[in-house]
Amino acid sequence: MPTVLVHIMNDDPVLGEMEAMPGPQDTLIVVKNPRRRDGKDLPYLEANVSTVAWPLIRVNFIEIMPTGEEEEIITFIRE
Secondary structure, three states: OOEEEEEEOOOOOEEEEOOOOOOOOOOEEEEEEEEOOOOOOOOOOOOOOOEEEEEHHHEEEEEEOOOHHHHOOOOOOOO
């Protein structure tokens, strides 16, 4: 499950996990374990909420965070 940073209109970004990226026919996104960037709970959600659906019309863009495997890619630098 990729970790994403969802930028919602007029609100702070939300960090969480998504099963799959939204397709052209989708109108909602479903985010699991929603939290702030620093890991704190979102103030407008109840404490026991683990999954949230937002309408895509409220989403500016979605950043897909690199996984551990992608971070370990070795590149060659010419000196």
